[in-house]
Amino acid sequence: MSETRTASVQAVDGRHRTATMQAGGRVIAPLWWVWLAAWPVTAVFVLSNAATPLYVLWQRDIGFSKGTLTVVFAFYIVGLIGSLLVSGVVSDRVGRKPVLLPALGLALAACLIFATATSVAALIVARLFSGIAVGAVVSAGMAAVTDVAGPERKRIAALLASCAMVFGAGLGPLLAGGLSETAPAPTVTVFAVEAVLLATAVLAVLRMPVRRPEARAKGAWVRVPGVPRGNGRQLALGIAVFAPGITATSFVLSLGPSLLSGLLGTTSRIVAGAMAFVMFLAAAGVQFAVRRLSRRTILTAGAASTTLSMITLIVAVHTSSVAVLIISALLAGGGQGMGQLGGLSLLNSSVEPQRLAEANAALNVGGYIPAGILPVAAGYLSDTVGLTNGATVFGVVLMGLAVIGGLVVRATRRQATDPA
Numbered sequence: 001m002s003e004t005r006t007a008s009v010q011a012v013d014g015r016h017r018t019a020t021m022q023a024g025g026r027v028i029a030p031l032w033w034v035w036l037a038a039w040p041v042t043a044v045f046v047l048s049n050a051a052t053p054l055y056v057l058w059q060r061d062i063g064f065s066k067g068t069l070t071v072v073f074a075f076y077i078v079g080l081i082g083s084l085l086v087s088g089v090v091s092d093r094v095g096r097k098p099v100l101l102p103a104l105g106l107a108l109a110a111c112l113i114f115a116t117a118t119s120v121a122a123l124i125v126a127r128l129f130s131g132i133a134v135g136a137v138v139s140a141g142m143a144a145v146t147d148v149a150g151p152e153r154k155r156i157a158a159l160l161a162s163c164a165m166v167f168g169a170g171l172g173p174l175l176a177g178g179l180s181e182t183a184p185a186p187t188v189t190v191f192a193v194e195a196v197l198l199a200t201a202v203l204a205v206l207r208m209p210v211r212r213p214e215a216r217a218k219g220a221w222v223r224v225p226g227v228p229r230g231n232g233r234q235l236a237l238g239i240a241v242f243a244p245g246i247t248a249t250s251f252v253l254s255l256g257p258s259l260l261s262g263l264l265g266t267t268s269r270i271v272a273g274a275m276a277f278v279m280f281l282a283a284a285g286v287q288f289a290v291r292r293l294s295r296r297t298i299l300t301a302g303a304a305s306t307t308l309s310m311i312t313l314i315v316a317v318h319t320s321s322v323a324v325l326i327i328s329a330l331l332a333g334g335g336q337g338m339g340q341l342g343g344l345s346l347l348n349s350s351v352e353p354q355r356l357a358e359a360n361a362a363l364n365v366g367g368y369i370p371a372g373i374l375p376v377a378a379g380y381l382s383d384t385v386g387l388t389n390g391a392t393v394f395g396v397v398l399m400g401l402a403v404i405g406g407l408v409v410r411a412t413r414r415q416a417t418d419p420a
Contacts, residue, residue: 029148029209034157036204037148038164040100041141043201045168046175047107047194048076048134049276051114051127052253053177053269054187061187064120073254075124076131077372081365083135088225088361091140092354095212096147099357100205103136108198111191138165138364139225143357146348147210158344159291163284166337170280173253177273225361227351234350235359237412238343239366240405241302244398245336248309250371251394252279252329255379255387259317259325262387279329283337295342295349296414302338303406305331310399317391335402340367374398 055069083103091099110129117123142161149157175193180186227235257272286305290298309331316324343363351359374394382390 028150028152031153031156033209034145034149034153034160037145037208037210038141038160039204040104040201041137041145041161041164042168042171043194043197044103044107044133044137044141045165046172046197047110047130048172049169049253050172050176050190050194051123051130052173052276053257053273054180054190056257056267056269057180057187058117058123062118062120062123068120072120072123072127073376074372076127076134077368079128079131080135080368081131081372083132084139084225084361084365084368085223087136088139088143088358089223091136091143091357096140096144096210096357097205097208099136099140100144101202103133103140104198104202104205106130107133108195111195111198115188115191117187135361135364139357139361142344142360143353144205144208144210146356147353148208154348155291155345158341158348159287162337162340162344163287166280166283166287166333166340169249170277170283170333173273174277175273177269177271181268181270225358225365227347227359227362228355231347231350231359233412234346235343235362235366237299237409238339238346238363240408241299241306241402242336242339242343242363243367243370244306244402244405245302245332245339246367247371247374247398247401248306248332249279249283249329249336251313251375251378251398252276252332254375255382255391256325256329258382258387259391260322262320275326275329278326279333282330282333283340286334286337287341290338290341294414295345296409296412298338298345299342299409300406302335302342303402303409305338306335306402307399307406309335310395310402314392314395317388339405343367370401 055072058064059069087099087103106129110126110133113122113126113129117126142165145161145164146154146157149160172194176190179189179193183189226232253276256275257267260272260275261267290301293301309328312324312328312331315321316328344360347356347359347363374397378390378394381393384390385393
């Protein structure tokens with residue numbers, strides 16, 4: 001009898017699904033389920049940046065300063081980091097669905113609050129809920145993709161989870177920019193569309209073929225996420241490249257519209273959203289292009305891409321070149337994409353499933369802290385010394401961090417990144 005046969009098996013939640021039964025009785029989900037498992041990550045990340053092109057409208061209608069806008073952005077980071085302190089550990093102990101379903105509920109609530117917002121307090125609550133939801137999906141959601149894929153498909157799981165994140169992050173501002181310029185109710189329509197996307201993600205999670213964990217991690221429920229002993233090097237290597245990459249894309253998201261306004265003289269929300277979309281499209285596309293390379297090579301290339309992004313950013317602001325600014329954004333997307341793929345792949349290959357969501361949370365904490373702090377600092381610095389000088393200082397600092405990250409990867413033995 002063949003070791004691999006197709007059978008109809010009773011899967012999770014008592015439902016029947018077609019799957020592949022391998023030797024030893026372990027059920028392998030079809031590949032299309034691995035793709036579908038990544039959909040909730042995409043749906044929530046659409047929300048993460050959907051509000052970005054709309055703040056100028058809320059500023060006009062509600063009336064608040066740029067400093068207040070910074071506070072609104074900060075509450076997203078507060079929700080995100082707070083969620084990462086909890087969601088990874090909880091997911092590893094009670095399962096992926098009990099974390100993902102409440103997160104999607106909060107994301108739907110954020111859509112409703114955004115669509116009806118008439119005060120700064122409402123925007124703060126909506127951003128806080130968005131941050132909590134994003135923290136849950138980058139830990140539990142990405143781990144769920146790996147669980148569905150199984151141990152034989154860890155690399156494709158890391159690729160799909162990573163691409164789902166960056167594609168959603170780019171699709172959000174593109175939808176918001178386009179719908180706010182062409183559809184009625186510019187601050188409402190995009191969130192109605194996003195609510196539909198989130199509802200389909202809820203259905204996907206409800207039917208997702210994942211089980212509750214059999215072996216549960218020990219320790220405090222609320223803690224700074226980390227990795228098991230012996231996996232610290234893999235986490236550090238991932239953060240060394242992923243953190244500069246995601247900081248570069250965060251800068252483009254936060255100050256890109258201002259740079260476009262200064263360089264191109266346009267306040268078009270479609271243009272700003274399109275630049276963010278192509279940046280994250282590059283982040284997704286480059287991952288498919290490099291997926292067969294060694295993790296060490298992927299991480300090195302990610303560091304190099306972020307470095308080149310900062311060089312072209314400095315050139316763009318000093319020459320007032322929109323074309324160079326777009327090149328910088330594309331390179332930033334490539335840097336984040338490869339850093340993210342390399343980091344997730346390292347963790348998927350070395351961390352046991354019962355600690356994987358927490359490890360994903362640790363990678364994202366290491367990335368999002370500088371991504372939250374440095375662009376905000378650059379914004380305040382730009383208010384003092386001008387946008388050109390502020391962007392230049394930011395570019396030099398981040399370029400230095402990217403170079404250091406690349407050198408750390410190259411100095412690490414190949415066995416640490418690509419074990420046999």
